[in-house]
Amino acid sequence: MAAIPFMMIYLIPAIVAAVLAVFMWQRRYYRGGRPFTLLLIAIAWWNLCHALSIIDTTFEGTLFWSLLQNLGIVLIGPCWLLIALAYSGEWWRVPRWLRRGIFVPEFVALIFALTNNLHNLWWSTVVADTSRPFLWLSVTRGPAFWAHSVYAYVCLAVGIIVLIRSSWQAPPIHRLHSRLMLVAALIPAVGNIAFLSGVRVPWNDDPTPILLLISAALGIYTTVRYHLFDLAPLAEQEVIASLPDGLIILDSRGLIVEINQHAPRLLGIEKERWIGRSLAHLVRNSPFGNDLQHILQANPSSANRPSILDNGTRAIEVRFRPLQSATGIATGSLLLIRDVSERMRAEQERSRHIAALRLINAIARSANTAQETNSLLNTIARIIVQEGHWERVSIGLIDETKQHITVAVDYTVSGPGRLQGEVITGLPAAQLIKRIRQGRPELIQLSELDTDDPLAAGLHREGLQSLLVAPLRHDHQATGILGFAGHEPKTMTPALSELVTAIGELITDAIIRIRLYEQVQHADRLKTTFLATVSHELRTPLTSIIGYTDVLRRGILGELSPEVQETLGYMRQASLNLMRQINDILEFSRIEAGQLSIEIEPVEVGAIIQNVVGQMLPQARERDLTVNVTIPPDIPQIAANIGRLEQVLINLLSNAIKFNRPQGWIEISVEPRGAWLRINVKDSGVGIAPEDQERIFAEFQRARSPNGERVHGVGLGLAICRRLITHMGGTIGVTSTPGEGSVFYCDLPVINVEQMVGKRADA
Incomplete structure (x- = not known):
């Protein structure tokens, strides 16, 4: 019975810890409530088992309760670490699996403790100690016990470090709370270290369970007294x-x-x-x-x-x-x-600005691509109405001489309006023209207009309340009027005025550009028609001149003197040159008029080159020129037109003869280049300056001769060659060095004969 007072030393703390555990369980929803409850249960279990080991008088019973108390001991370190994490606000930074995983090593240690009789790794030796008023065990701690102790102290040390850092960083209003929690963590740590080091308390037993209860009680007091459920409360x-x-x-x-x-x-x-x-x-x-x-x-x-x-x-x-x-x-x-009133106003202003930019951008795109006035105006009116700010858009064109306005476009939300095509005359037209001559947009409230005005009366009948009128001006002259109508009263703002002015300028510029384009197109058509007509009319008498010249040279009308024969030869050559120029003009006129039709087919390049060289060989011999042809065997067919390709090669070969040196040479070669076939016409002529190598392919352009000689022709031959090669899907170009000759080349696509046969079979 002498052991009962010592038993009460541990039994009372066990009961107090159990009561406090119930108290904290009721507050388990607060962060740290659950680990605090688990810590108190562990303390209560430790004290209870320790009290039962004291009251038990048998060696086996004392050993049993001494080992069983480890079920509470192994929970102390991890629980204190979780409490420190919760109170410092670091709880959510630690993953859930890690918060649960810190208990795994201690559960392993518990297994070693409960099975010590099998391996003696927890306690190496256990003997009865009768020096106390109650039966006690004198043990030699094994490696498993010391591994558990190291891990428990690591958990406790980490928790203390977390609390120290939180105490250091906490604002003054929270600093006392955090320091009390730090003291609560240090109390059992210091006591247990002292006991393991050999320091004895008066009753010569382990004080750690009691110190843990004191520590937990201090933590609970701090929590309840200061409502410290987190060092960073939700709202202070x-x-x-x-x-x-x-x-x-x-x-x-x-x-x-x-x-x-x-x-x-x-x-x-x-x-x-x-x-x-x-x-x-x-x-x-x-x-x-x-x-x-x-x-x-x-x-x-x-x-x-x-x-x-x-x-x-x-x-x-x-x-x-x-x-x-x-x-x-x-x-x-x-x-x-x-x-957010200011922000909403700024966002609304920005939205209006973006909408205005989007509207101007859409109108600008339409204005840049339109080629016809009515189509342009209809597109612009539809875009403005679809934006939703105005229910009706009208565009009128002014005739200053007749003082009337023709409504070119009247567009509503349901489509074209009844005013489209109408002509406004008389007083309404004069009033509108007077308004737009002021040069600035004007907002008219229709309720303020004279009810006798037929235009205002018509707009009133359709339920319109506001009319915004903007001038369409060019060179300070009013060319038209832009009108926006709405079912609700509007207010004129600087932004609205700027937007309408910008739209009016875009429409005016587009109208002027389209008119200029139409004038250019008309002039171009007149030019093409004129060239074709004149060329055709010139060919008829010129053909007669060439024919009569040939009749005279053959002596059909009598023998002629050598001097006359020479003169007729010059006449015939000049006539042929003129005929070739007229043919070039006619060909170019047909191309410009879109009347050129080229049928693409498989072409044998070698045969065409031989044919062209045969036609041009007499002219080359007249100038004592050597013509070389290099055609590799088994060259593929190309996609081209035989007649047009011959026309191009004749032109290139004719230029090579015309601009060559006496006793020079010309080389025609063919070289495959993957999916392309290149035809080269190389000469030993005077060459072409770098700045002229691209210009000579333009219409009515001729290369400048390095020696100052006059170059004959109208400058259409190479322009026609480029048009023809482009129509056949190829490219043409030149490389040249002045004084060293030139190389004109044509790249044409190689054709797959099997695919061509397949296409024809399918057709």
């Missing part, structure tokens, strides 16, 4: 008061538990008492009452996106966030309110 008075936005904290019943001074002003509610009252009831008097009621009635199970509430004069942003405990149970909600 200082933070709430300093927020520039409105903040309201609600409990789980929707009652206000905290509010700052900005919230009533932002909500537009004049009440003196807020705390403890239902927010849903109070917001009924708010200008945003209906929207706020809807937000409060929504399910707060997850954080909602911010809601923008606008009552026409002021806009607020309301963000509703639920507050949850560490286990996910809803404990309340947080309402953040921000005045």
Whole structure:
């Protein structure tokens, strides 16, 4: 019975720890509540088993309870670490698997402790100690025990470090709380280290269970006394008061538990008492009452996106966030309110600006691609109406001589309006022309116009209220009028004036450009028709001249003297040159008129080159030129037109003969280049200056001769060659060095004969 007082030393702390565990379990939803409860259960179990080991008088019973108390001992270190993480605000930074995994090594240690009789790794030796008033065990601790001790102290040390850092970083208002928690963690650590080092207490036993209870009690006192459920509370008075936005904290019943001074002003509610009252009831008097009621009635199970509430004069942003405990149970909600009136006005202005830019961009694209006036004006009117700002758009063109306005376009939301094609004359036309001569947009409220005005009366009948008139001006002259009509009264703003002015300038520039384009097209057609007509009319007498010259040279009308024969030869050559120039003009006129039709077919390049060289060989021999032809065997066919390719090669070979040196040479070669076949016409002539090598392919352009000789021709031969080669899907170019000759080349696509046969078979 002498052991009963010593037993009570541990039994009373066990009962106190159990009571405190029940107390903390009731607060388990707070962060740190669950590990604190588990720590108190472990302390109660340790003290209880220790008390039972004291009261038991048998060696086996004492050994049993001494080993069983390790079930509580192994939980101490991990629990203190979790409590430190919770109180320091580091809880959510540690993954859940790691928070649970820190118990695994201690559970392994517990298995070693409970099975010590099989391996003796927890306690190497165990003997009875009778030097005390009760049966005690004298043990030699084994490696498994020391591994457990190291791990437990590591957990405790990490927790202490976390609390030290939190205490150091905590603001002054929280510093006392954190230091008390740090003292609570150090008490059992110092006591256990002292006991393991050999320091004895008066009753000559391990004081660690009792010290742990004292430590836990201090932690509970700190928690309850200072409401310290986190070192970073959800809302502190200082933070709430300093927020520039409105903040309201609600409990789980929707009652206000905290509010700052900005919230009533932002909500537009004049009440003196807020705390403890239902927010849903109070917001009924708010200008945003209906929207706020809807937000409060929504399910707060997850954080909602911010809601923008606008009552026409002021806009607020309301963000509703639920507050949850560490286990996910809803404990309340947080309402953040921000005045976004300035931001909304800026966003609306930016939206208007973007819409204006988008409208101008769409009109500019249409203006740049349009080629006909009516099509352009219809497209622009449709774009403006589709933007939705105006219900009707009309564009009228002014005839200054007749003082009337022709409505070229009248477009409404339902399509073309009744005014399209109408001619406004008389007083209404004069009034509109007078307005647009002022040179600036003008907004007219139709209710202010004379009811006898037929135009105003017609617009009134269609329910229109506002008419915005903008001038279409060119070179300070009014060319037209742009009108926007709407069903609601409008207000003229600088931005609207600038937008309408920009649209008017775009329309005016487009109209002028289209008119100039039409004039150029008309002049071009007249030019083409003139060239074709003149060329055709010149060919008829010229053919007669060449024919009569040939008759005279053959002596059909009598023998002629050598001098006359020479003169007739010059006449014939000049006539042939003129005929060739006329043919070039005719060919170019047909190409310009779009009358050129080329049929692409497989072509044998070698045969065409031999044919062309045979035709041009007499002219080359007249100038004592050598012509060489290099055609490799088995060259592929190309996609071209035989007649047009011959025309190109004759032109190139003729130029090579014309611009060559006496006793020079000409080389024609063919070389495959993958999917292309290149035909080269190389000469030993005077060459072409670099600045002329691209210019000579333009219409009516001729190369300048290096020696100053006059170059004959109209400058259409190479231009026609480029058009023909391009129509056949190829390219033509030149490389040349002045004084060293030139190389003209044509690249034409190689054709797959099998594919061509297949296509014909399918056809």
